[in-house]
Amino acid sequence: MTTLQSPSESARKATKDQHVPASTRGRRWKPQDVDRMLPAWISRLVVIACLGAVLIPVGYMLLLSVTPDSKVALGEVGFTNLAFGNYVTMWAEAPLASGLLNTILIAGTSSLLSVLLGSLAAYPLARWKFRGQKTFLYSLIGTQTVPGTTILLPLFVIFSWIQTVVGIQFIGSYHAIILTYMTFGLPLSTWLMVNYMRTIPRELEEAAFVDGCTRVSALFRVILPLAAPAMVVAFVFAFLVGWNDVLFASVLTRSETHTLAVAVEQFANNAAGTGIPLYGQLMAAGVVSSVPVVLLYLLLQRRMVQGLSAGSMTGV
Numbered sequence: 092m093t094t095l096q097s098p099s100e101s102a103r104k105a106t107k108d109q110h111v112p113a114s115t116r117g118r119r120w121k122p123q124d125v126d127r128m129l130p131a132w133i134s135r136l137v138v139i140a141c142l143g144a145v146l147i148p149v150g151y152m153l154l155l156s157v158t159p160d161s162k163v164a165l166g167e168v169g170f171t172n173l174a175f176g177n178y179v180t181m182w183a184e185a186p187l188a189s190g191l192l193n194t195i196l197i198a199g200t201s202s203l204l205s206v207l208l209g210s211l212a213a214y215p216l217a218r219w220k221f222r223g224q225k226t227f228l229y230s231l232i233g234t235q236t237v238p239g240t241t242i243l244l245p246l247f248v249i250f251s252w253i254q255t256v257v258g259i260q261f262i263g264s265y266h267a268i269i270l271t272y273m274t275f276g277l278p279l280s281t282w283l284m285v286n287y288m289r290t291i292p293r294e295l296e297e298a299a300f301v302d303g304c305t306r307v308s309a310l311f312r313v314i315l316p317l318a319a320p321a322m323v324v325a326f327v328f329a330f331l332v333g334w335n336d337v338l339f340a341s342v343l344t345r346s347e348t349h350t351l352a353v354a355v356e357q358f359a360n361n362a363a364g365t366g367i368p369l370y371g372q373l374m375a376a377g378v379v380s381s382v383p384v385v386l387l388y389l390l391l392q393r394r395m396v397q398g399l400s401a402g403s404m405t406g407v
Contacts, residue, residue, distance in 0.1 A: 156378050177371040187351065206325045246339075250262050
């Protein structure tokens with residue numbers, strides 16, 4: 092039995108078909124059709140330009156890291172007289188080993204705590220409606236817009252007060268810098284986890300309740316394992332806060348707790364006072380500082396893509 096279309100519906104359908112290419116009429120739209128919006132040579136040109144913008148500076152840094160300092164100072168950069176000893180000398184001149192261990196400890200601990208607490212805070216925000224919910228969620232984004240320089244002095248005053256009241260050395264310890272990085276990582280982790288948890292069907296929790304799980308056990312046995320991609324994304328973003336920071340680490344740490352970024356900064360300042368700037372060794376230190384983060388991205392890239400794509404379609 093066929094259905095008759097009204098003249099208005101037929102006209103709308105004919106008008107719609109006029110704007111659809113003949114090759115795609117009569118079939119459903121697919122994501123691959125986006126590739127046909129641009130000619131193939133333009134797509135390749137854009138990809139090559141993006142790769143060049145990323146790989147050329149990285150390649151130049153790698154080349155400088157194996158070039159003698161005197162050659163770099165004279166501008167004679169090339170593939171002759173490569174000095175791989177820059178990496179050996181750099182490890183001896185700069186305290187990068189202790190800085191690397193401190194950074195992994197500080198950034199890793201702050202990231203894990205931010206993801207754990209952010210997940211616990213995101214669960215009620217994603218599952219229940221209450222007064223002030225949107226205001227709280229928007230405030231999480233608002234905290235990311237505050238410049239770090241405006242937070243440094245209040246944090247220093249608070250930590251000084253805690254140090255005076257408790258009577259222990261707080262500024263310069265691991266606890267102070269970890270709490271500082273959590274002030275940036277925790278709001279971002281909570282926001283990411285809220286958006287992702289909203290994509291998890293409630294029926295899975297209800298099935299867990301039928302099997303005898305409590306609300307807490309359902310969270311840890313059902314929700315958090317399914318939210319692993321979002322937790323990876325939140326961990327990486329929170330980890331980068333501690334890895335790239337120089338401002339807070341230079342004020343809130345001492346020589347025993349200096350991070351890698353502070354060690355590289357001090358090495359650069361000391362190298363600037365020498366007769367010939369140690370450009371090669373500085374670039375070697377930059378390569379060493381970049382390798383752990385690159386490896387982290389390569390190991391977790393699949394989970395990151397899943398977490399970013401799944402949580403990007405939900406609203407507040």
